[in-house]
Amino acid sequence: MDHWRSNSPSGPIDQWRSRRTMTRFLRQVAAVGFDAIDTFDFRYWQILEQYGSVANYQEFVQEQGLERIVNTFHGVYYEPDRYAPEVPETHATIVEDFKVTMDRWSGIQLDNVIVMPGSRFYDDHGPTDDQLKHAADVWAKVGEVTQQYGVNLTCHHEHYAGIRNRRQIDTFYAYADPRYVKFFVDTAQHCIADVDPVDVYEAHHERVTGFHFKDTRNKDVNEDYKLFPDAEVSAVTTEKWFYEMGTAEGLVDFERMMRSVRDHGYEGWISVEHDKADKLGGDYAESTAISRWYAKNVLDGIYAGAGA
Amino acid sequence: MKDTLRWSYAINAWNLRMDVFVRHEEQQRALKTLSVLGFDHVELASGMGGRWENLGTPEIILINHGSAEGLLAFLRRAGISGVSSWCWDPGQPAEETGYAFLMTRNPADHDAIVEAAKPFVDLLAAAGGDQLVVRPAGSAWMAPPLGDGDAGIVGSLWNRVGEVAAAAGVGVSLHYDCLQPFHTEEQLVSLLDATDPALVGLALDTAELTIGGIDPVAFYDAHHGRVAHVQLKDTRFQDAGQEYLTPGAEATMLKGGAGRRIERWFYELGTEGGLVDVEAFVASLRAHGYGGWVVVEGDKGGNATEVAMLNSWFLQRRLGVEKV
Numbered sequence: 001m002d003h004w005r006s007n008s009p010s011g012p013i014d015q016w017r018s019r020r021t022m023t024r025f026l027r028q029v030a031a032v033g034f035d036a037i038d039t040f041d042f043r044y045w046q047i048l049e050q051y052g053s054v055a056n057y058q059e060f061v062q063e064q065g066l067e068r069i070v071n072t073f074h075g076v077y078y079e080p081d082r083y084a085p086e087v088p089e090t091h092a093t094i095v096e097d098f099k100v101t102m103d104r105w106s107g108i109q110l111d112n113v114i115v116m117p118g119s120r121f122y123d124d125h126g127p128t129d130d131q132l133k134h135a136a137d138v139w140a141k142v143g144e145v146t147q148q149y150g151v152n153l154t155c156h157h158e159h160y161a162g163i164r165n166r167r168q169i170d171t172f173y174a175y176a177d178p179r180y181v182k183f184f185v186d187t188a189q190h191c192i193a194d195v196d197p198v199d200v201y202e203a204h205h206e207r208v209t210g211f212h213f214k215d216t217r218n219k220d221v222n223e224d225y226k227l228f229p230d231a232e233v234s235a236v237t238t239e240k241w242f243y244e245m246g247t248a249e250g251l252v253d254f255e256r257m258m259r260s261v262r263d264h265g266y267e268g269w270i271s272v273e274h275d276k277a278d279k280l281g282g283d284y285a286e287s288t289a290i291s292r293w294y295a296k297n298v299l300d301g302i303y304a305g306a307g308a
Numbered sequence: 309m310k311d312t313l314r315w316s317y318a319i320n321a322w323n324l325r326m327d328v329f330v331r332h333e334e335q336q337r338a339l340k341t342l343s344v345l346g347f348d349h350v351e352l353a354s355g356m357g358g359r360w361e362n363l364g365t366p367e368i369i370l371i372n373h374g375s376a377e378g379l380l381a382f383l384r385r386a387g388i389s390g391v392s393s394w395c396w397d398p399g400q401p402a403e404e405t406g407y408a409f410l411m412t413r414n415p416a417d418h419d420a421i422v423e424a425a426k427p428f429v430d431l432l433a434a435a436g437g438d439q440l441v442v443r444p445a446g447s448a449w450m451a452p453p454l455g456d457g458d459a460g461i462v463g464s465l466w467n468r469v470g471e472v473a474a475a476a477g478v479g480v481s482l483h484y485d486c487l488q489p490f491h492t493e494e495q496l497v498s499l500l501d502a503t504d505p506a507l508v509g510l511a512l513d514t515a516e517l518t519i520g521g522i523d524p525v526a527f528y529d530a531h532h533g534r535v536a537h538v539q540l541k542d543t544r545f546q547d548a549g550q551e552y553l554t555p556g557a558e559a560t561m562l563k564g565g566a567g568r569r570i571e572r573w574f575y576e577l578g579t580e581g582g583l584v585d586v587e588a589f590v591a592s593l594r595a596h597g598y599g600g601w602v603v604v605e606g607d608k609g610g611n612a613t614e615v616a617m618l619n620s621w622f623l624q625r626r627l628g629v630e631k632v
Contacts, residue, residue, distance in 0.1 A: 006614060020580075028617035031624065032344050033631070065625050248333075285613040289341035296344055297387060 001212065001273035002039045002073070004284045012278070016046045023064060028285055030065035032292040037061060038071040038271050041113070044104055055107035070269045071112040071210060072105060073156070074098075078119040085135035086119055086127055086162070098142045102149045110151045111269060112210050114184050115139065117155040117172060118162030122226045127162045129171060135163070136175035143180025152209045154182035159192035159241075160225040160232065166195045170203070178207045186212040186273070187252045188242050192220050197252060198260050205264045212273040213257075213291070215243045215250035232276065240279035244287040245272070246294035254294070258302040309346045309623065310630040313593060314601045316349040316392035317342045317616065318539065319363060321606030326357030332372075335363060336386050341613055343387030345620035346631030350388055351441070351539075351603045353395040354428070358403030365402065366427035376434030391435045392601040393537060395483065396428050397443035412445045413458055413489075418465045425469045433476035438601055439537045440473055441511045442466065444482040444499060448489035449553050459490070463502025470507025481511035481537040486519040487552050487562070493522050500534050509536025509600075514584045515543040515574055515607075520552070525588050532596040540589070541605045542575045542582035562608075574607040576615045577622040590627055 004015045004025055015025035029037060044054070051057040058069050076097070078084045083093055101113065118127060118135055127135070143153035155172075157164055163172050173183065183204045189212070190197040201208060218238045224231035232241055245254050261270070272295070277287040309315040322338045323329040329338070342350060355364040362372040373379040380390060398421045401407040405424060410417045428440055445451075445462055470480040482499065484490070490499040500510060512535045514524040528535060551567055554560045564571035577586050593602065604623070606615035623629040 007611065024614070024618065027621040027625075028614060031617045031621035065621070283611070283613060285611060285617055286337060286341060289344050289613060289617065290337055293340040293344040293387070 001271055001275070002037070002043070003273065003275050003277065005278045006284065016043060016050075019050055019060070022050075022060070026061055026064035026066060029288060032289050033296065034066070034272070034288075034292060036067045036070045036269065038073065039069055041072040041074050041101060041105065053107055054105055058108045069108060069110065071114055071271065072110055073114040074101060075116075078116075080119070084119045085117060085138050086131035088134050088137075091134075091138045091141065094138050095141050095145060098145045102146055102151065106149055110149075112152045112154045112182070112184065113146050114154050114156045114210070115142075116158055116161055118168075120160070120230070121162040122228060126165075126168060132163065132168065132172045133175045136172055136177075136181060140177040140180040143177070143182070147180065152182045153180060154184040154209045156184040156186055156212070157189060157193070158186075158230070158232075159189045159220055160227070160230045164193040164195075164225060166200065169195065169200060173204055173207070181207070182209040183207045184210045184212070186214070187254070187257060188212075188214045188216040191216050191251045192218065192241060193225070194219055198257050201257070202260055202264070205260075205266070208266065209268055211261075211270045213245055213254065213270055213295075214273045214275065215245055215247045215252045215254070216241055217243060217247065217249045217251060219251065240276065240282070242273075242275045242277065244274060244277070244291040244294070246290065246298065254299060255302060258299045262303045262305070309348075310632060313590070313598065313629075314349070314392070315347060315623070315629065316351050316601050316603045317345075317347040317619075318351040318353065318395075318603050318605040318607070320351075320353035320395070321609070321612035321615065323353070323355060323357075323364070324608075326355065326360045330360045330362060332382070338612070339383060339386030339388050341616060345616055346623070346629075347604075347620070348387070348389040348632055349392040349601070350383065351393045351395065351601075351605075352391055354397065354400065354402075356400050356402050366431045369431065376431055379431075379435055391432065391437040392603060393437055393439040393441050394428055394432045395441045396425070398424055399443065399446040409446075411451070412462050412465050413451060415461055418468065421465060422468050422472060426472060429473045429476050429478050433478045437478060439479045439481050439511070440469075441481050441483050441537055442469070443485065443488060444490060445488050447487040447552075447557055448491060449487070449555055449557050451489065454489050454495060459495075459498040459502040462490075463499060463508075466508045467504050470504065474507055479509060479536050480507065481509040483511035483516075483537075483539070484513055484520065485516045486547060487557050491520055491552060493527065496522070497531070500531070505534060510534045511537035511539060513539040513541070513605075514586070514589055515541040518543050518583045519545060519547050519573060521546055525585055525592055528589065528592050528596070532592075532598070535598070535600070537600050538593065538598070538602045539605045540577065540586065540602055541607055541609070542577055542579050542584045542586065543573055544575060544579065544581045544583060545570055545573055546583065572609060574605075574609040576606070576609060576618040577604070578618070578626055586622070587626065
């Protein structure tokens with residue numbers, strides 16, 4: 001996934017600073033054995049500026065030893081008066097936005113466009129059933145658009161987002177047309193929201209089109225999801241939410257997760273994510289290597305059938 | 309790495325200061341990083357961190373891991389199979405030896421140096437290591453210019469250490485670094501000529517030779533029969549002339565404290581502006597049937613993990629070496 005920081009003569013930077021820094025990033029990802037990358041679609045403008053087109057950027061990625069770009073994450077700030085899945089009056093805007101988005105990325109073949117399916121709710125009750133149904137409706141319309149490009153519309157549930165607990169997730173998918181609305185499992189985000197990532201995967205595996213594999217050491221026990229702008233950056237008692245797979249005291253049972261992925265015959269991509277890995281002295285490069293070590297030495301064998 | 313050459317990685321890049329690379333968990337993370345990058349052996353390095361050198365000083369390693377087998381078990385937890393080599397500078401003051409400044413150019417220190425070498429040799433041999441990589445002499449700026457007899461004096465010491473090591477099944481190789489006094493090609497060859505090729509070889513460091521004004525490819529082609537060990541890294545700079553003689557050159561030259569103020573001398577393989585023709589050097593190793601270890605070294609070249617990843621990328625994508 002796109003998250004990355006490294007040090008430079010001008011201080012901490014991300015990989016999008018220049019083609020040189022992107023080269024170093026991609027080579028590190030390739031060196032440890034990953035095959036592809038995901039990105040954010042708000043990088044589109046930097047891609048145009050530095051590479052000329054999305055296709056050119058993917059070619060640049062391939063020159064460093066990676067196969068392709070698999071997914072792009074569509075990050076939008078939801079507002080009820082302008083752009084919110086729960087508000088039908090904004091649905092035309094959302095659908096139109098995705099027509100533009102898909103045209104922008106049509107130079108390459110993606111597997112998924114990932115979205116956060118619900119707005120933020122900073123209160124106790126969260127979205128109503130009607131609001132969940134409205135959200136499901138608009139993402140089905142968007143999914144119809146993305147599938148015209150051979151791309152899945154898939155939903156990623158942040159621990160602080162409006163559709164975060166198991167009841168909300170199940171209700172949302174009960175309303176959502178499985179032909180057009182897919183599910184993207186983020187192991188740590190679900191865990192933080194007290195949703196068992198294996199259980200929720202097994203309940204909805206037929207529409208799962210991707211994973212973010214990362215770990216956490218903490219659940220949200222303080223109703224941090226109510227914090228503005230979001231608990232990932234503003235939680236008071238948890239400075240660092242995310243850790244790489246295999247971390248000590250990790251709450252995600254990755255071996256069980258992998259057995260389930262294997263047993264359900266999943267053959268798509270699994271993305272590894274290091275979101276804010278540099279908190280508390282962490283290092284993106286090291287987290288990338290350690291997570292690949294864990295995948296190679298623990299998970300690969302399970303998927304190949306060696307695990308019980 | 310799956311290759312006819314034997315590849316290892318130097319663990320010293322992570323050991324920036326005596327108290328930053330001591331927790332076993334931190335060491336496991338570095339070892340796992342190297343493992344997933346395709347390296348299955350590591351090179352250890354002695355340091356001056358005393359009790360904190362639990363991957364560098366024999367007695368501290370034994371306190372931590374009990375035995376050579378315990379050390380190997382620790383490495384294997386991360387997927388590292390063994391130790392290729394161990395770097396040791398007898399002139400580096402250490403707590404265990406009372407901070408003695410042992411000088412290889414001083415015959416009076418030779419008995420003490422031979423004794424100090426034994427724990428390294430014994431543990432390296434027990435761990436299945438191949439080479440004790442030694443600094444042949446202290447920095448040039450710390451002593452008078454070389455005299456006619458210095459090569460013979462220093463060579464005689466390393467022959468003695470070589471005998472001790474050979475008895476344990478370990479080789480001794482003299483590491484060229486850009487600050488030590490056998491600086492020019494002529495001086496370096498004079499030192500090698502003063503040693504017994506059956507007991508002592510050269511540890512050829514591509515970046516250090518380049519900084520010192522010696523072309524590593526040409527030198528290897530001319531003297532490949534004496535090269536028992538290789539350290540592979542790149543540099544963007546050469547010594548402008550006599551910078552290695554600047555007082556305190558470890559800091560004034562190599563840390564940018566004075567002169568041209570170059571803060572970083574060592575770079576990953578394939579760095580932009582790199583002066584080492586790594587591809588040609590490795591091709592020469594293959595052409596001459598080199599059978600020793602090739603240790604890739606990050607040295608003091610930035611983020612140790614990033615540099616290791618970029619080095620592995622270069623091996624895989626530019627040298628065509630397949631990962632394990």
